[in-house]
Amino acid sequence: AQKVTQAQTEISVVEKEDVTLDCVYETRDTTYYLFWxxxxxxxxxxxxxxxxxxxxxxxxxxRYSWNFQKSTSSFNFxxxxxxxxxxxxYFCALGPQGSGNTGKLIFGQGxxxxxxx
Amino acid sequence: DxxxxxxxxxxxxxxxxxxxxxxxxxxxxxxxxxxxxxxGQGLRLIYYSQIVNDFQKGDIAEGYSVSREKKESFPxxxxxxxxxxxxxxxxxxxIGRQGGYSGANVLTFGAGSRLTVL
Numbered sequence: 001a002q003k004v005t006q007a008q009t010e011i012s013v014v015e016k017e018d019v020t021l022d023c024v025y026e027t028r029d030t031t032y033y034l035f036w037x038x039x040x041x042x043x044x045x046x047x048x049x050x051x052x053x054x055x056x057x058x059x060x061x062x063r064y065s066w067n068f069q070k071s072t073s074s075f076n077f078x079x080x081x082x083x084x085x086x087x088x089x090y091f092c093a094l095g096p097q098g099s100g101n102t103g104k105l106i107f108g109q110g111x112x113x114x115x116x117x
Numbered sequence: 118d119x120x121x122x123x124x125x126x127x128x129x130x131x132x133x134x135x136x137x138x139x140x141x142x143x144x145x146x147x148x149x150x151x152x153x154x155x156x157g158q159g160l161r162l163i164y165y166s167q168i169v170n171d172f173q174k175g176d177i178a179e180g181y182s183v184s185r186e187k188k189e190s191f192p193x194x195x196x197x198x199x200x201x202x203x204x205x206x207x208x209x210x211x212i213g214r215q216g217g218y219s220g221a222n223v224l225t226f227g228a229g230s231r232l233t234v235l
Contacts, residue, residue: 043207045207045226047224050223103211103222108159
């Protein structure tokens with residue numbers, strides 16, 4: 001069975017603090033994709049990153065960075081110097097590889113991040 | 118600007134009534150999806166369609182129906198058979214098969230429709 005677990009339900013930090021959102025996944029597939037999406041209060045999910053299971057290099061995009069460790073089946077997301085605008089629900093998701101079911105994602109439960117001024 | 122439009126944003130339904138949620142996209146995407154979001158449960162797939170006139174059940178299709186008569190449109194009907202319909206419904210699309218063998222597609226989401234059963 002495929003599963004994504006985001007153990008942190010809610011996190012509250014003060015602006016400028018660094019924060020890491022954890023994501024652990026389970027799959028028997030040898031190849032797969034991992035995603036992070038952000039859901040601001042408006043409700044619309046916004047794509048942040050897609051990572052192929054073959055690529056274990058960490059990635060940095062501005063204040064955002066992602067740490068993919070296949071050995072521990074984790075794909076953690078860190079926000080450096082958090083800002084109030086980062087307040088949102090963040091979802092980690094697992095997706096199959098291949099041209100078949102390419103949009104059927106398995107989502108985690110989500111982590112609500114509150115950044116206080 | 119290209120995107121996905123969902124309507125209505127808020128909908129109230131009496132028990133026993135069917136309701137239809139609209140989803141329209143102008144991204145020229147082949148594939149479209151309906152997800153349901155409940156507090157603390159993440160998103161769960163209801164139905165998806167990879168091409169016009171074809172669709173498949175997702176993980177929680179019971180009590181729902183869809184149609185895909187046009188590439189741009191993928192309406193979802195919540196029937197009276199759905200026992201717990203109060204939820205936030207999200208429509209999404211992806212490039213689909215036209216993207217080639219590129220693995221799991223990036224989803225573009227609409228702003229959602231919140232359905233409340235009275």
